[in-house]
Structures are given as structure tokens and as C-alpha cells.
Amino acid sequence: MTMSRRHLLHAGATAGAALFLSACGNGGGSTSGATAVGTPRPGGTLTIGALGRASAITRDPHGVQVNESDYLILSLLYDTLTIPGSSSIVAPRLATRWEPSADLRRWRFELAEGARFHDGTPLTSDDVVWSMRRLRESSIGVSRLPGIDVQGITSDGPRVVIVESNYPNSAIPVLMRLTTFVIKNGTTDPAGSPGTGPFRLEWFSNGNARLVRNDNWYGGRALLDAIEVRLFESPQAMANAALSGEIGLASNVGTVAARVAEGRDGVKIVRRKNDTALMVVMRAADGPYADPRVREAFRLAVDRQTMVRQVLSGYGSVGNDILGTADPAYARDLPQRRQDVARAGALLDEARFDRSVSHQILTTEDVPGLAESATLFAQQMQSVGVKIQVVKQESSTFLGQSRGKAPLYTTYWGTNDSVIFCAGKLLLSDSQFNEAAWHDPAFDNAYRSALSTADPERSIQLMRDLQKIEYDGSGYLLWGMAEGMDIAKNTVQGLPQLPGYGRVQLEHTWLSA
């Protein structure tokens, strides 16, 4: 697997306690996920397999975590300010409430009462400020905390943290879900240092770890006595381990491996919708796809249902070329694009697209189905007379040479519960991940307006406008959303069902008899 290969953006996860709900000023609800059997009961140890590579192990909570196993361990040990919720994008964690200034530049986060590090030291705003500044100064700090300077992170008394943005930004609480892991002020060696999370570290060895419940967690006690994390290099080995009972949960095992487990005794499959967006990128700035009519034609030429059925083994849903499908504000009213070969052909004629030569689509095997999607896409494009040759590249070559540069390639995205977050990361003219090199001043304006609007009703309208522009013109062909697939023993209950890194919050998970 390719993983760590996975450069998915990290997001936190679900499962908020009633304590949070009542204290929540902004965010919103969260649920404890899966369909539980019987009454949740405490106790037991759950062994979880997670993908990763031994040589890519990162124990620094503010480092670049490419291993899902590392991220899982860090999320159990350390708390972020906010986490993703199920009914709203952001739910409280270490921050219990937050409010912006009128101009949405200055955000005030109140910290949870009673939060303590695993060694008993009470948490203060100094720890949070120090940790966030450390994150900001890390090798990819600018990407993690865009628009926030080191000096913009300050405290206001022991329980309040102030975050100042260089521009009005209604999505600051969403950013805080990423890797704002809090460690102690002045920590010199972050590896294994005490956190404030629901579990504390018993041992760590080469990417594997044992964590035991933090009985003093401010969010209430987790149900499991202990979680053991086991690093797996390949999804297939992880699926085998789940099928033979050596692990209780194979986390994010992928659609192919999950298919193998379908119908086997003793295990169940957990499907988390809207996990990974699978797209074809058409470079908009120059080259053969610069004409919006060509991009529209390509979007109309694909048969999305077939793509989902064949590439994702049916574990997914069709996309409509807008990123952030799990966002409550996602524009469901925009008509679903369907295959329309006649219209696509007419558009290609109009744009005088050169159908006499063969075009290349570049792809890699970073996530299951990506390379297969390129092959099927190429086949389907024959229906409009476009010849496409699939070129498969090794993961790092693809990352260094093709992603963000090639005229036509496959890509994927792992945080899909926020339209505005995806817009800022991938679609804005000056975003450094503007993969399709798409520049649309109208979109940029819509984005900035949406970010600087506090009024909820006006915000909904602005978000709708933004998505319409994206739907009409961007460089993406988002054909499908892959589901996140976990294999679990039948006795594992209360598993999170949120997409992406929503899978890591396990304080409500329990084992039935």
C-alpha cells in the first residue's frame, strides 16, 4: 500500500460526549458512530491494524505523518483543539467553545476544564500556544496553518487561546482540526511525551504501540482498557490478519481487501461514506484542456456509475465535480452530471479538440483503484473518439513530476467534509495545491466572501455560489467518492463512521461478549 504513502490531509474524528454538546458554543453535534449491539460496556483490549512503513515512522505530533499507524497513535495520545463532527463540520475537543471577532480575524478558543497531561500536570493556554507555534514553525507549518503567523497565536489568561488570521476567515475552527496536537510547553523530545488524550502510552516499538486508558480524561473515560496498534505494510496482510483473528480491527483496509472479507464468518465490514475523492485533473491554465468546453466534454463523456461499480467494487458513490461531498452545505441541488456522449462530442467539435492524436493520462497506485480508474477512463473516452494512453508512474516520481504539473492525471483527496476547506486548499488561484492550475477571479471572490461572512443565511447563499462556479468550470472531474473500509471482528462495537481521519477517535468503541 501504497500508504504512506498516502498524503491525505489529516482530519480528526467523531464521537463527542454529552459534556461537549452542552458546552458547545459553535460547533455542533457528534455521534458515537456504528450500530451498537447491546449496552456499551467498559473493558478489554482492542488490537488495531493500521497501514504504515517502518522507515517512515514519525513520532513528532507536528511532523509530516504519512503513516496512518502513526496518526492513529498520536490521535489517541494527544488532543487537537477541535475535531470533525457528524452533524456539523467541527465539534469541540480541547477547545470547548470558540467565538470570532466581528471581522472574523481574531478567534478566541476556550479550553476544557480539568484537562491534564498524562503525568498529572494541568494543561494551560501556554501549552497550547507553545504547541501551535511549534506546529507553525515546523517544516510544513505554513500549509497546516495558512494565514496565521507565529505572533498571531497568543493566550489570554490560563484558559483562553487567541488565534489571529491575516484575513477574515470563518473556517479557522476547521483548520484547528488538523494537527494542532498539544504537548507540554518546552518539550524537547516530543516522541512519547505526555499528552492530554483519552489514552496514554505504555510502550512504542518500531511503529507498534500499546496504549492504556487515561482514567482522568476530561472528556469522560474511554470504554476500552487498552488499544494495541500494529503497523502493517500491506492492506492484504492486514486483511488476512483480520480474517484469521489476529487483530480486532483492520483500519482503512481499502475496497479491494474489504471485498475479500465480505460474507466471511466472525467479521463485519464498516463502510464510511465520502472517505476519498477520486478525480481526474485537467490542467486549465494552458495546454489541450485550457478550453472550458473541453473540460465540460470530458466530464460528460465518463460513465460515473460504471466507474464506481468497477473501480471501487461498488463501495462508493458518484461524484458531481464538487469537492467536499460530506459537507452539510454541499450543493445537492445542482443537477448530477451523467454520461452524454452526443453533447460531449459536440463540445469537443466546437472547441476543435484534436482527436487525431493520442493524449496521455498519468497515474500512480497511491490509493486502491487510482490506476484502474485511469484505465477505465481511457476506455470510456473512446466513446467520444478521444484516444488516451495510460502512463503509470511510481509514487514519488508521480508526486515530483506529474501532480500539479501534467495536463491530464488522476488524483485523490482525503478530507471531504468541508467545501470551503477544499476550495481554499485546491481551487483558489494562489493556492499552492492548485493542482489543475485553474484561475477564476469570480471563484476567488466567492471564496473570500464566504470566508468573511458571519451571517449564517448569507453564508449559505455564498457557499452555493462558490459551488456553482466550481461545478461549471474547474479543472476537476470528480467521478466518485470511495468509501473508507474497515474490517472488524463482530464483537467490536461503537466504531466511528466518519470519513477520512474521522476513523481515529475510539473512546466510544467497546467490545461485546
Add this chain to the structure above:
Amino acid sequence: MAERLRSSRTAALVAVLLLRRMALLVVLLVMTFLAVEILPADAARATLGFEASPAELAARRRQLGLDQPVAVRFLHWMRGLATGDLGVSARGRQVWDIVGQPFQNTLVLGALALVLTVLAALALGSLAVLRPGKLLDRGVRSLSTMILTLPEFVVANGLIVVFALGLHLLPSVTVTSSSGKPASPAMLVLPILALAMRQIGWNTRIVRSALAEQLPAPHVDSAIMDGLPRHRILIHYMLPGALPTIAAGVATSVGMVLGGVVAVETIFNFPGIGAVLVEAIRNRDAPLVAAVVALTGLVITVVLMASDLVRAWAVGRKP
């Protein structure tokens, strides 16, 4: 006097052999650095990912010394190697911290696979040669040829389906304990079998034909005439002559076992050096790749040397 002369000549021979093999290893390391260098993309991009900005990439390149010529980086790394320092990986960890335990795990796995290979090949090859042309001989010969054609990943997956998922006799994967080693010895069984199977096929054929070559030798012939027991003839009269060929075969297997480790470790999730190598190449991590090459190269060098010595010894005492 003559004895001392001979032993000093042997020592000189060993020293020359050693130097030549070491020189070969250095050439191999140069090629490793060059090979990583010519791969598209670099360690900064590979380890920071798509998220990194141009400024962040440039800073990482400086930090990793990627702004310096490859020759400078290689010499710097070699200077460290001379003092036992394997350098720092592209992700900023000490290379020894990454490769140390996995290398030991792989050595244990490889050594056990090799021991099994030698024992099984000697037993099967001997059984076959003692009954030339009989059913057992033909059976062993065709079976070993068949196994030889099976790649490790086919054997590995077959073993998992039968012994782990089907019969539930053995674990399908290795999970690591707090010590960094496999959590139970049972987890080694299937990986060892997967690694050894092909080598057993290969070495059984070598053992059988090396022993068969000894059959027409006069001293073997007379031993048979004298009516000595079969096992005595085999061990005392045939095996010494066959030993050089067998040793060479086993030495070749060491390289093949270490090659097969990459696939087998991935399939069984074995915490070894193969997995480290795959990711190191993906990350364009020259010091880490070179460290793996140096360590495995060292093992192969030592084994080849040992095999040369066994051959020299066996030829020297040949009747």
C-alpha cells in the same frame, strides 16, 4: 617451515580475497548513491509530500544536503561509515535506529530459512541419489524442479490460504512485540517456509547431482564393493567430494533468500529489512538505501568468503 609458508600464503590469499570483495562493496555503494540520484524526484519532495511549499522544499533540501553534489554526499556518508555511523535518513532519524532491529529480524529469518534449506536439501538429495532412477529419485527430482519455478509470493500466499485461513494452524502475519521482535516464534514458521521452499528445490538438485558425480569415483566404487553401509559411503566417501559444489549452491541461495525477503516480508508483515528498503527507495533516501545495501552486502560477502574457504578446505583434503 613449509607448513608455516603455506599458512602465511593462505592468509595472504584470504586478505586479497577480502580486499577484493570490500572494493566490490564500495563500488556497489557508489552505484547505489548514483541510482538513487538518477531516480526522478528527490527526498525532500518524497518526504514532505504534496503539501509542502517551494520554500519548505528548499529548506528541506538544504537541511538534507541535497543542494550539494552527489559525490560530496557520498564521501561524507562513507566517512561516517568508516566510524560505524550510518548517517541520518531523509526523515531525520538515525539510520541505525531504523535498520538495526529489522536487520536482526531479517538475519534470524534468513538464517533459519537457510538452515532448513541445507538440511532439507541434503536429506532429499541423498535419499534420491541412493536410489538412482527409482520412484523416490524421480519424485524428488520433479518435485524440486516444480518448486524451483514457484516465486516466493505464490508460495507465501498458498501457505497463508492453507495453514492460516484454512486450517487455522499458524498465524497469517507477524505482529511485533514491544521489543521490536516478532511476538511469537510461531509467526516465523510460514515466512521461513515461504523463503526456503524455492531454495530447497534449487539445492536439492545441486546436492543430488553433486553426489551423483561422486558415484563413479574409484574410492566410492571400492567402498561399495567392500559392502560398507550406505550412510557411511554417503557421509565419508561421497559428501567430501561433493562439498565444494554444495557450498557454492548454498552461497548462491544466501543472495536469493535476501532477495526473496522483500516479497515475503511484505506478505507476512514481517518487521524486517525488506520493507525498510522498499520505502527507502520510494523516499529517494540514499543513506538509508546504502545502509541496507552495505549490511546485506556485508552478509553476502561473509558467506561467499566462507563458501570459498570451505571449497579450498575440501579441495585440499580431497583424497
